[in-house]
Amino acid sequence: MSDQSQVASRSAPAAAPRVLLLGATGTIGRATARALVEAGAEVVCPVRPRPDRETVAAAVDHEGALGGAKVRFASVTDRNSLVRDGLCGERFDAVVSCLASRSGAPKDAWAVDHRANLNALEAAREAGAGTFVLLSAICVQRPLLAFQQAKRTFEAELMASGLAYSIVRPTAFFKSLSGQIERVRQGKPFLVFGDGELTACKPISDEDLGRYIAACVFDESRHNQVLPIGGPGPAITPKDQGEALFRLLGRSPRFKHVPVALLDAIVGGLALLGRISPRLAEKAELARIGRYYATQSMLLLDPATGKYDAEATPSTGSDTLFAYYERVLNGEATVERGAHSVF
Numbered sequence: 001m002s003d004q005s006q007v008a009s010r011s012a013p014a015a016a017p018r019v020l021l022l023g024a025t026g027t028i029g030r031a032t033a034r035a036l037v038e039a040g041a042e043v044v045c046p047v048r049p050r051p052d053r054e055t056v057a058a059a060v061d062h063e064g065a066l067g068g069a070k071v072r073f074a075s076v077t078d079r080n081s082l083v084r085d086g087l088c089g090e091r092f093d094a095v096v097s098c099l100a101s102r103s104g105a106p107k108d109a110w111a112v113d114h115r116a117n118l119n120a121l122e123a124a125r126e127a128g129a130g131t132f133v134l135l136s137a138i139c140v141q142r143p144l145l146a147f148q149q150a151k152r153t154f155e156a157e158l159m160a161s162g163l164a165y166s167i168v169r170p171t172a173f174f175k176s177l178s179g180q181i182e183r184v185r186q187g188k189p190f191l192v193f194g195d196g197e198l199t200a201c202k203p204i205s206d207e208d209l210g211r212y213i214a215a216c217v218f219d220e221s222r223h224n225q226v227l228p229i230g231g232p233g234p235a236i237t238p239k240d241q242g243e244a245l246f247r248l249l250g251r252s253p254r255f256k257h258v259p260v261a262l263l264d265a266i267v268g269g270l271a272l273l274g275r276i277s278p279r280l281a282e283k284a285e286l287a288r289i290g291r292y293y294a295t296q297s298m299l300l301l302d303p304a305t306g307k308y309d310a311e312a313t314p315s316t317g318s319d320t321l322f323a324y325y326e327r328v329l330n331g332e333a334t335v336e337r338g339a340h341s342v343f
């Protein structure tokens with residue numbers, strides 16, 4: 001049974017639940033807004049004011065993109081603004097957070113992945129909400145980076161909050177595995193670290209993940225759980241991704257192998273320079289993020305063995321990465337890489 005039908009048939013309460021959704025302008029936030037509305041929720045989305053969003057017309061446009069969810073301008077990094085302009089003194093049944101720092105830089109990560117989520121938790125209490133659903137990431141299983149530590153810190157605070165929680169830790173998003181479509185189409189080789197099989201993941205589409213997150217609001221069996229989740233089918237390596245792209249283009253595979261040692265040298269060099277320049281310290285963190293994803297699988301980690309386990313990684317949905325590649329190549333879908341390309 002799909003997450004959508006589970007929502008409709010098994011657990012939806014009689015009155016439309018009121019859901020406050022944060023991060024609704026992001027990739028997964030938008031998909032989650034649509035899924036929540038489809039599931040019958042009344043959804044209110046505080047979004048940060050920006051010049052291009054400040055008119056009434058822009059708010060109505062957003063509401064269209066969000067499936068009819070209501071948009072309000074509020075700053076989630078400012079608790080008073082969130083309560084005053086986001087909640088507006090209203091009652092909510094659940095809060096869903098798809099917030100994420102756009103840069104992954106330490107300061108931004110602590111401000112958004114931790115502090116803004118904490119504001120949302122306090123707002124949830126103020127609004128009488130009994131449930132909090134958090135979009136996290138499977139990579140926090142092995143937290144070596146600042147943004148992962150910020151997320152883990154908030155996860156712990158959420159678990160201790162007394163609210164019913166679902167912490168959703170997805171594997172890899174399609175947008176993050178689509179950065180080389182254009183270069184391969186242009187006849188260039190597909191870049192891989194090492195032999196292209198250092199890592200694997202079970203990619204999940206925006207829509208499948210949005211439905212999974214929305215179902216967490218209604219399905220009590222998902223409450224008080226940490227939920228690692230991937231898409232359908234077997235785990236896929238970077239080499240598999242490259243081979244699929246060449247197959248879809250009707251060409252013979254061509255790979256360029258990049259040694260991980262090169263990333264080590266870049267991380268080391270930037271870290272050294274970062275001691276004298278905050279800008280370069282931030283770049284060093286971005287390089288560390290790159291190295292992390294080049295060497296760590298986005299799969300369930302077995303704490304006993306310290307190894308990633310594809311078989312044990314749960315799956316949901318029906319969209320596959322390679323069908324998405326085909327749609328992008330045919331011009332039926334576009335890759336939205338967003339303000340940064342590290343996640």
Ligand SMILES: NC(=O)c1ccc[n+]([C@@H]2O[C@H](COP(=O)([O-])OP(=O)(O)OC[C@H]3O[C@@H](n4cnc5c(N)ncnc54)[C@H](OP(=O)(O)O)[C@@H]3O)[C@@H](O)[C@H]2O)c1
Binds near residue numbers: 022099135172174
């Ligand atoms: N990419 C992957 O493969 C992958 C896999 C697993 C998990 N994840 C996790 O998923 C998350 C990324 O999800 P996504 O791609 O949907 O994110 P996204 O598209 O970057 O969206 C981020 C959302 O957070 C909001 N936000 C960020 N900084 C803000 C601030 N200072 N004030 C107010 N709002 C702010 C953004 O609002 P604005 O539109 O106003 O900027 C946007 O709504 C990350 O936590 C990542 O670790 C990613």
